[in-house]
Amino acid sequence: MVPDAEGRIQRLLSLIPYVLKNQGVTVTELCNVFGVSRAQLMSDLDLIFICGQPDYTPADLIEVEIDGDRVFIRMADYFARPMRFTAAELSGLYLACRAVVELSGPPASSALTSAMEKIAGALEGGTLSEDDISKSVDIHPPTPEHGITAELSSACAQHRVVEMEYYTYGRDDIARRRVHPLSLEFGMGHWYLRAWDERSGDMRVFRVDRIKDLSVTAEEFEPPEEEDEESPPGPYGVTASGGIEVRLRFSPALARWAKEQPIFSQTKEERGRLVCTLRTDNLTWLERELFKYGTEVDILAPPELKERMRVRTRSLLSIYQ
Amino acid sequence: MNKAERLIDLIAMLLEAQRPVTLERIRNSIPGYDQATMASFKRMFERDKSELREMGIPILVEQLDPLEDVQGYRIPKEDYYLPEITFTPEEKVALLLVNRLSSEEVTPLSREAAAALRKLSPDLGDGSRLGQTGSLHWRFAPQREPVEGLTLLLEAAVGQRSVRFVYHSLGKGKAREREIDPYGLYFERGAWYVVGYCHLRKEIRSFRVSRIASAVELANPRESGPDFSRPPDFKLEDYSRILPWEFEEGAEYEARVLFSPRIAWQVERDLGDVYRFETAADGGGILHVTVRNEDAFLDWVLPFAEDAEVLSPRELREKVRERLLRTLDKLGGEGGA
Numbered sequence: 001m002v003p004d005a006e007g008r009i010q011r012l013l014s015l016i017p018y019v020l021k022n023q024g025v026t027v028t029e030l031c032n033v034f035g036v037s038r039a040q041l042m043s044d045l046d047l048i049f050i051c052g053q054p055d056y057t058p059a060d061l062i063e064v065e066i067d068g069d070r071v072f073i074r075m076a077d078y079f080a081r082p083m084r085f086t087a088a089e090l091s092g093l094y095l096a097c098r099a100v101v102e103l104s105g106p107p108a109s110s111a112l113t114s115a116m117e118k119i120a121g122a123l124e125g126g127t128l129s130e131d132d133i134s135k136s137v138d139i140h141p142p143t144p145e146h147g148i149t150a151e152l153s154s155a156c157a158q159h160r161v162v163e164m165e166y167y168t169y170g171r172d173d174i175a176r177r178r179v180h181p182l183s184l185e186f187g188m189g190h191w192y193l194r195a196w197d198e199r200s201g202d203m204r205v206f207r208v209d210r211i212k213d214l215s216v217t218a219e220e221f222e223p224p225e226e227e228d229e230e231s232p233p234g235p236y237g238v239t240a241s242g243g244i245e246v247r248l249r250f251s252p253a254l255a256r257w258a259k260e261q262p263i264f265s266q267t268k269e270e271r272g273r274l275v276c277t278l279r280t281d282n283l284t285w286l287e288r289e290l291f292k293y294g295t296e297v298d299i300l301a302p303p304e305l306k307e308r309m310r311v312r313t314r315s316l317l318s319i320y321q
Numbered sequence: 322m323n324k325a326e327r328l329i330d331l332i333a334m335l336l337e338a339q340r341p342v343t344l345e346r347i348r349n350s351i352p353g354y355d356q357a358t359m360a361s362f363k364r365m366f367e368r369d370k371s372e373l374r375e376m377g378i379p380i381l382v383e384q385l386d387p388l389e390d391v392q393g394y395r396i397p398k399e400d401y402y403l404p405e406i407t408f409t410p411e412e413k414v415a416l417l418l419v420n421r422l423s424s425e426e427v428t429p430l431s432r433e434a435a436a437a438l439r440k441l442s443p444d445l446g447d448g449s450r451l452g453q454t455g456s457l458h459w460r461f462a463p464q465r466e467p468v469e470g471l472t473l474l475l476e477a478a479v480g481q482r483s484v485r486f487v488y489h490s491l492g493k494g495k496a497r498e499r500e501i502d503p504y505g506l507y508f509e510r511g512a513w514y515v516v517g518y519c520h521l522r523k524e525i526r527s528f529r530v531s532r533i534a535s536a537v538e539l540a541n542p543r544e545s546g547p548d549f550s551r552p553p554d555f556k557l558e559d560y561s562r563i564l565p566w567e568f569e570e571g572a573e574y575e576a577r578v579l580f581s582p583r584i585a586w587q588v589e590r591d592l593g594d595v596y597r598f599e600t601a602a603d604g605g606g607i608l609h610v611t612v613r614n615e616d617a618f619l620d621w622v623l624p625f626a627e628d629a630e631v632l633s634p635r636e637l638r639e640k641v642r643e644r645l646l647r648t649l650d651k652l653g654g655e656g657g658a
Contacts (some may be wrong), residue, residue: 006376008325012437013332021443033442035424035435051329053337054350065394078337081402082440086377089437092430095475096419099428099508104459111415116407119441124405136478137429138561139505143591156458167587174583187462189511212586247386257491260531291623294644295651306652312626319630320642 002131006178011036016062016079024070030292045071054076063269083124093119101137103186105146107153142190143209147189149184152208155216156181162195164214166206179204180221188262191309196224242281247300250274254296275300287312325348327353328369333377336401341383341393345502354651364630370394404625406444418459429471429506443572466513474515474530476502483540489532496534497599501548506530507561516560518549527560562595566618567611572594575631576618578608584628607632619644 011034018033019025025219031041052061052075063074085093097116101109155162158252162181167174176276179195186192191208250258258264264276280286283305290309299306330351335342348354348362356367370380379400385391409417416438423434438445470486470563477484489496503517504525513530541548567573580588583602589598589606597609612618618640622629631638 005325009328010376010436011439012329014442017443018439034439046398047323047326047329050325053333056330056344056352074534078333078398081405083377083401084403084439085437086433088376088430089433089440092428092433093419093437095428095430096423096434098421101416101417103422107411108418108459111409112419113409115412115416118406118408118412122406132479133475134506135557137474137558138505139428140509140561143425143508145590146590154460162546168581183458183460185460185462188485189509207585209590252331256489261617276475288624288626291626291648292620294619294623295647299652310652311650313645313652316623316626317642317645317649319627320638320645 003257004268008044010083012048013079014082015044016048016073016076017082019071019073020076020080020192023072025319026065026069028069047076047196048076050058050074052076061135066137080213084149090119092122095137098133098137099139102141103140104184106150109146142186148208148214151216152181153185153194156183159220161217161219162214162222163217164206165212167210167212169207169210170280171282172284179206180223182223184208242279244280244283246278246280246283246286246302246305248276248278248290249298249300250293251296254293283308291316295300323511325351327351328373328645331369331371332396335380335394335396336398338395341381341395342383343385343391346392347422359582363639390412406441411537414457416445417443417457421457421459422461425461426461426468427461427464428508429468429475431468432472464513469532471513473537473539474503475506477537477539478505478517481549481551483548484537486533486536486537487532487539491532498535500529500540501526501528502551504551504555505557507557509561514561515551516557525555525560527563558637564595565593566614566621568614571613571615573611573613574634576612576637577607578610578635579630579632580625581605581628584625610657612637615640 006069015034016289018030027041029040031038034041036044043308045066048062049063050056054060062076063072065074092117096179097112101112152162154160159180161178163176163178165176166175179193179199180198181193181195183194184191185194185205193206193208193211195203195204197204248264249270250273252272255269255272258274258276259267263278264274266277267277267304268277286305287308290299290305291312299309330353331347333473334350336349344363344366347366348357348359354362354365366498374380379396380637381395381400382392383395385393391525420435420438423431423438426432428434441650474484476482483500483501485498485500486494487657488499501515501517502519503515504518505517506513506515508514514527515530518524519526519528582601585604585606588608589600591607592598592610596611598606600606610618615637615646618637621642623641630640
């Protein structure tokens, strides 16, 4: 079957029990839950409306009622429950749960462990290939202790002001800050805290493993109105904006690697070598960054960066003389 | 008539049937089948039946009457229905978090996980439904690797099937087609890797999935496998925990690196579970690190700049000095202190 048709049948078989259990649910909610457009959802409901039992007289058909934005379904008791999981769905769910347990730690991890036990129990063992998956997949948590994310999570939930000592990679500087934590986001292999920063009076993204120390204060803050749910996560890492234009040329040996790095997204190939252009508001982080590449990089601009690297390299050399 | 309508009608009829339903009755009842001749109806029905079974719908064939040779079909409710599960509010919230991870396709089989969660969704009600997660303050960014490739690699590892793909290794080499026997996958610092026996290099290697430049395909699609058997002593952790400077052969030795109080806490947090870390009174500390690939080690340690000093061995200190001198030379500066 074409995947779309199969997906549609699967969706209908979950959609009907969802509405049966949540009569009067809004169209918007259904679109969100099932990840479809309004037009698609309406056409799904139209389809359900003409299905039923033989002889398909009005008395045999499933009843679908759309009242304003609210959806009701009746006469479909045989679809009261969704279909059981397939083996792949069970494996996928198990794996996704394991990933959340590993990546986010508490409080989700203990709740998920018990949820998975319930699911496995209800399916009487089913075909849960837990063993195969444990042997075949290894998921490593990002660096910070789960204790930090758990503390930040409860601060987010309770709208508590957090005081922290934070290492800013961009400026190579540790400073105390007071922030209003809003969400924890996982991206590029790290947890990030999105928070309103009192010092700069602006929203900031902090890498959680660079929080040296933190305390959740008793002070509550007013959460911003309607945190826009749809705003994409990130950006993470060094913000690629500012008044200084930097141009670097990587040797062929590093060209491919450099291309993979989000900060070097603006690139041009030059006989196997890669010229990257980026913008920044300070050069401090670049001095450190450039030590990574040794002799495999040429600094094309600005001249100031080259001079700073000369000074920095001499200073580092003095340790080893 | 719409095929989806025909299939939903068929499932509904077979679910509700008290007794097995004959082919004759199916044909006469469901409008979607009525135009076909008996022969073409049978072909159509067989196709529908196998598609539904592939989706996991348990269609049983049963003898209708012990004395007569007539077969009928039904879907036993107890095999079809997902048992009702009661979750605590905490469990519901945690499952919504899993739903977020799946919708960003972070793990293999993410789409299947999302389908499973949709099936569970009637049991996740009470205002914390799948679509209403505004209060949930944990989020996941989408993963770069295509989920189809991850899923195929996982299924191949579990089913012990060899795979083929075009791989761009780092460095100057051109992308080449590889055949590997995948033993497992790991997720480290935001990237997925597949570990397996590489037929090109004739050894076990790790491949970063984002560097796969083609679709992942089974190497022997016409066979049913398994194509290989995973060595019984293979342990995924032996590969997944290898740091870049431990890659490659070359003699292994221990280096000692002193970190300043400004930075030591970060290093300890990052590597304290892998290597011995001696904390000093001033907040700094010494990391005892295993080195096999010196270039990769220098790539890691030098960006700490004056906050890290390689203490020993002497030969490694000399390597640091040489690299810094070469760097300075390239920058057009003069060596020496």
